[in-house]
Amino acid sequence: MIIGGMDNFKEAYRSIKQLEFNMHVLMGVAVIGAVAIGELEEGAVVSFLYAVSEMLESWSMDSARKSLQKLVDMAPKTARVKRPSGEVEVPVEEVNIGDILLIRPGEKVAMDGVIVKGESAINESTITGESIPAEKGPGDEVYAGTININGFLEVRVTKLVNDTTLAKIIHLVQEAQSKRAPIQTFVDRFAAVYTPIVIGLAGLMMILPPLLLGFDWYPWIYRGLALLAVSCPCALVISTPVAIVSAISNAAKNGVLIKGGMYLEEVAELRALAFDKTGTLTRGESVVTDVIAVEPHSEEEILYKACSVEKMSEHPIARAIVKAARSRGIDGTQAEGFTALSGKGAQGRVDGEVVLIGSAKLFDEKGVDTAGISRELNRLQDEGKTTVLVGTKTGILGIIAVADEIRDTGRETVSMLKSAGIERTIVLTGDNEATARAISRRAGVDEYFAELLPQDKVTILEKLKEKYGKVAMVGDGINDAPALAEATVGIAMGGTGTDVALETADVVLMKDDLTKVAYLVRLGKNTKRVIQQNIILSILIKVGAVLATFPGWLTLWLAILADMGTTLLVTLNGMRLLKNRA
Numbered sequence: 001m002i003i004g005g006m007d008n009f010k011e012a013y014r015s016i017k018q019l020e021f022n023m024h025v026l027m028g029v030a031v032i033g034a035v036a037i038g039e040l041e042e043g044a045v046v047s048f049l050y051a052v053s054e055m056l057e058s059w060s061m062d063s064a065r066k067s068l069q070k071l072v073d074m075a076p077k078t079a080r081v082k083r084p085s086g087e088v089e090v091p092v093e094e095v096n097i098g099d100i101l102l103i104r105p106g107e108k109v110a111m112d113g114v115i116v117k118g119e120s121a122i123n124e125s126t127i128t129g130e131s132i133p134a135e136k137g138p139g140d141e142v143y144a145g146t147i148n149i150n151g152f153l154e155v156r157v158t159k160l161v162n163d164t165t166l167a168k169i170i171h172l173v174q175e176a177q178s179k180r181a182p183i184q185t186f187v188d189r190f191a192a193v194y195t196p197i198v199i200g201l202a203g204l205m206m207i208l209p210p211l212l213l214g215f216d217w218y219p220w221i222y223r224g225l226a227l228l229a230v231s232c233p234c235a236l237v238i239s240t241p242v243a244i245v246s247a248i249s250n251a252a253k254n255g256v257l258i259k260g261g262m263y264l265e266e267v268a269e270l271r272a273l274a275f276d277k278t279g280t281l282t283r284g285e286s287v288v289t290d291v292i293a294v295e296p297h298s299e300e301e302i303l304y305k306a307c308s309v310e311k312m313s314e315h316p317i318a319r320a321i322v323k324a325a326r327s328r329g330i331d332g333t334q335a336e337g338f339t340a341l342s343g344k345g346a347q348g349r350v351d352g353e354v355v356l357i358g359s360a361k362l363f364d365e366k367g368v369d370t371a372g373i374s375r376e377l378n379r380l381q382d383e384g385k386t387t388v389l390v391g392t393k394t395g396i397l398g399i400i401a402v403a404d405e406i407r408d409t410g411r412e413t414v415s416m417l418k419s420a421g422i423e424r425t426i427v428l429t430g431d432n433e434a435t436a437r438a439i440s441r442r443a444g445v446d447e448y449f450a451e452l453l454p455q456d457k458v459t460i461l462e463k464l465k466e467k468y469g470k471v472a473m474v475g476d477g478i479n480d481a482p483a484l485a486e487a488t489v490g491i492a493m494g495g496t497g498t499d500v501a502l503e504t505a506d507v508v509l510m511k512d513d514l515t516k517v518a519y520l521v522r523l524g525k526n527t528k529r530v531i532q533q534n535i536i537l538s539i540l541i542k543v544g545a546v547l548a549t550f551p552g553w554l555t556l557w558l559a560i561l562a563d564m565g566t567t568l569l570v571t572l573n574g575m576r577l578l579k580n581r582a
Helices: 002-017 023-036 040-064 066-074 165-178 182-213 217-230 234-253 261-268 277-281 299-310 316-327 360-365 371-382 410-419 433-443 454-468 481-486 499-504 515-549 556-579
Strands: 078-083 086-091 100-103 113-117 120-123 134-136 153-157 256-258 272-276 282-293 336-341 345-350 353-358 386-392 395-406 424-428 447-449 471-475 489-493 507-509
Touching: 182 217, 217 515, 217 556, 234 256, 234 261, 234 515, 234 556, 256 515, 261 489, 261 515, 272 277, 272 454, 277 282, 277 395, 277 424, 277 433, 282 299, 282 316, 282 371, 299 316, 299 345, 299 353, 299 386, 299 395, 316 386, 316 395, 353 360, 360 386, 371 386, 371 395, 371 433, 395 433, 410 424, 410 433, 410 515, 424 433, 424 454, 433 447, 447 454, 454 471, 454 481, 471 481, 481 489, 507 515, 515 556
Parallel strands: 272 424, 272 471, 424 447, 471 489, 489 507
Antiparallel strands: 078 086, 078 100, 100 153, 113 153, 120 134, 256 507, 282 395, 336 345, 345 353, 353 386, 386 395
């Protein structure tokens, strides 16, 4: 009794001094009462079983937090640094920005940095949740805790040990696990009121039947003690935190950082979800989608001449055209007399002939007839594509269409969101009407708003919240900061190495994987369902056990076993969220 109950007696004493009535007080009174009526063995069993129950509770929370500990263990303690005198291994705390790290195949990257020499595949699963290694070379970023698979690398350090992406992830997850969801706060408040009420009821059970009805004192005192024991709210109190910690740990393992249980609860109640277009629903980079040749010219000829002129330009559309040409084995020649025509296009001499590349307006100004291709131009523009004409001063050779393509997982994600219970999906973009309409149609999004300024997105989100209640916004965490802040839940994509994304949003997707948004919604709803199951299970078993104390069916040790069994059930149910599939 002393060994099993000492810690509980200490906690009960502290609680009574602070006028707090909690589960420790319940157990303390039950054990002391059992001793007072001569039930030493029962008192000892109650103390022992309660100690076991506390141990199981502690084990369950530790198990739920193991995913975080794995992240902590991923951080290397030392780094191999290149010095004028040679290679030196030093603690990571002594590594400075600008130092060159030497990383051999199979070793972990010790600090965030940029590759200055070497190429390799990097396993970034600890950061992004992506199991497929990323191919990296000079100029590419690498992150602390990731694994260099097959090449020797020299990496210039860009962040100190406490500022690495991994360190920030660990800090955010630790903070998230300690933050209380509204439902958890409610349960704790309920337990604070419930405990003194139970103590009062137990006292009345012990006193009233003998005093008013003349029954024997012993059986009613015993039943009152059993009521105290069985009424311990352990299962109810742990029902929420074990589920939330498990869910947050699972999300972190899958490259999704949730900044607190309250956001999981909000996600579970979302009815609408808005996407930014550029870089979120789309890739954020221009690609050539169509090459249309005007008879008798060919696609290859058009790409050859366009590439020859555009390789002199730094414009994103120019880079997309050059990339498309080279992907077909066409590298072009070096255009002579290259001239950028501001807002219209460019021109240059290719194989002795002046080639024009740009908008229809450019060719109209040069007196080149574009009427013959107007139908194609209208069709491509209706599809949300940017059209680039290629021609000479005597005629049009062809059309190149460029677009910011929707992500491969865009339509799949929208479909998954609807299956998960999202009633309305919306695109909010600063782009033009035709592009917004085309992207929304291809992604299967219900509604779009085009040509928006950042403050316009905030206004629309306010209206969406009035209509749907809970609305999420998915953006890049930088340009969409006001909208992310206005949404019920702000979700930033591509948080790897982006401080603004880590700080601005409520949830950060560490990889540009849209399907993680649907995973987040499913996880939120699963977490809410598990918490509800736990609370209902706790209350039903408690009510049944309490009713069993009145006829005297429940002994003290059976009461504790009932409580311990309930605690174990809700704990195991909550820990199922550790296995929630991405």
